[in-house]
Amino acid sequence: MPEPAVKLRDVARQAGVHPATASRALNPDTRLLVSEDTANRVLAAAAELGYQPDAVARSLRTRRSHTIGVLIPDLNNPLFPPIVRGLEDRLEADGYVALIGNTDGDDARERRVFEQMRARHVDGYVLATAHLRNPLLTEAIRAGVPVVLMNRIAADNSLPSVTVDNELGVRMAVSHLTSLGHRDIACIAGPQDVSTGLARYRGFRAGMAAAGLDVPAGRLAFARAFSIEEGHRCLRQILADGQPCTAVAAGNDMLAVGCYLALDEAGLSCPADMSVVGFNDMPFINMLRPPLTTLAFSHYQVGTEAARLLLERLNGSAGPAKVLYLTPELIIRGSTAPPATLTGRPAQGGAG
Amino acid sequence: MPEPAVKLRDVARQAGVHPATASRALNPDTRLLVSEDTANRVLAAAAELGYQPDAVARSLRTRRSHTIGVLIPDLNNPLFPPIVRGLEDRLEADGYVALIGNTDGDDARERRVFEQMRARHVDGYVLATAHLRNPLLTEAIRAGVPVVLMNRIAADNSLPSVTVDNELGVRMAVSHLTSLGHRDIACIAGPQDVSTGLARYRGFRAGMAAAGLDVPAGRLAFARAFSIEEGHRCLRQILADGQPCTAVAAGNDMLAVGCYLALDEAGLSCPADMSVVGFNDMPFINMLRPPLTTLAFSHYQVGTEAARLLLERLNGSAGPAKVLYLTPELIIRGSTAPPATLTGRPAQGGAG
């Protein structure tokens, strides 16, 4: 037998006032409109009855739901849960809750989820799925709903965003490889229609150019998704028909894991035959065989900062969009070592 | 400038009917109440204007939100995302969306999230966080909201649940170890106030008893959480003051990963010095050093089945609670091998 929920009306009756008065007493912003005495009576009644306001009714009337829509491209990627956690923690502090949607990188699904959220009156969106140009973005803007981008950013920096400095990161990775003595370095770039894929690829070219190294087409592959399978496929392709190489820079850690599979399959070992470097330092990546050299940043912080940016908008600040870049840190682990031509010598040579 | 959303009223005006009629025409269940001709006019108008019903208003009126609250103890555990995915996929097929909440195993936080969801009129809950006796459960039941448990189950099987056969799984693991020749087997049990922790510990004792083996206290440790840190702590404790052993059965994969850390720290190697077996076969666990022997089951299916059970309830079926047990499969990988006393001999001995 369902227990009847306690309503504002009940609190009002118990306190001997009109529901409107009770409403005002309960809302901190309007509490000063009622006498302190009445306010206390209402508060006491609410506490005693265990009153919880009906978020749905409130949302219908106020047009605010205190709910934020969060779109994640792939929740199975361990990179995202810590980000989501950061978001939730920060949002909760301001009384918002996150509605999380998984899109699988599928546009149709993304649209469905987006509409669902809209119908539920979300007050804002945090998107980790943004393509460089995304129809959803303009649509949300037009509807007047604040949007913040996470991890990926938009083509024109027109939206508040928080991301790691991808280009810098990959330049650091390339510089690490060249300082180990590598000269023939392959690249498995991520999808070029999202900012992370593009910026990291740019970073790769910039890093190679700075070192005076060439990037022949045979040492370059573009993944269609940031997935293990695509990493596997791309490195296999490079190994099959590309120029020989001694190291590979992968667009992210998932692609790097795919590289491990391709190396196993080809009977090559990492780092003896080929060094691998990833991006993201996602959870568990330090426990792989071998532990992956990669670029780290605080995932949790990406979430909290995105939440902060969104809350700023929700609270009315309307300045130009802030784009926040976190600085990545190179974490050197067992997957990178001097190339075989150096270690092949009797000496256990490090390179300068 | 925010675009005004199109409302039922607009559709009705465009079709030349009353909003009530439009509402009936739009709802498949009541469509037969209006003439086919009118229904078509309304449908056409709705399509033309791009009408999306306001979920909030509807939910206020109908007391149904088509939203399901999902409570997850730790989204950072890669076990859960595939489960959530299964849930979402199955729920979406029936027009429901999942509201996901992370509880961090924190009771207070769990309660807050639970209340939030209640205020948002969720139609049901799927809990992966259930303690063996949980005040939230009785509370939800009393409020008349259907609840399904996932992964963990309640003490008295009074609620629809889907879980893997934990006891059987660990018996299989123990039998695997004994057949390799292990006799001194340690156990790192999970928290005993959740069903998975308890059932797996029972399975361990049952398996050992069946093999006629003893379980001295010094080879037993109880983790306070299913975390890497706790696994680390527990194995370290056993190594420090326990009887010597050649294998350890961990309460889940996270605890097993913690064991890897403790072994590294003690200068022991797996599986040469100590075999390790986990539970769950969570993503990435097959890529560790060494790949972990563990018990597998379809995580995705746990999600879909839980959704199915909940949908049954939502659609009015009121029979006794079904408890669904999935059968685990032992996946033998590199973390288990015959004990050193056997492999120490020149022959590459297998054991019967």
Place this chain on the structure above:
DNA sequence: AGGCTCAGGGCAAACGATTGCATCAACGGT
């Protein structure tokens, strides 16, 4: 032809909270 049924569709009342406006008492100033 009159009365019945019945399909089709409009009216208005919900759902529970918020909020602009009206009311009303008390009070102070002149």
Place this chain on the structure above:
DNA sequence: ACCGTTGATGCAATCGTTTGCCCTGAGCCT
């Protein structure tokens, strides 16, 4: 003593949809 002011509270409309009820007109039977 009267009037304007102010502080506290009640009234009622509103958010967008659904749904019980009633009304209307057409068709049918005797």
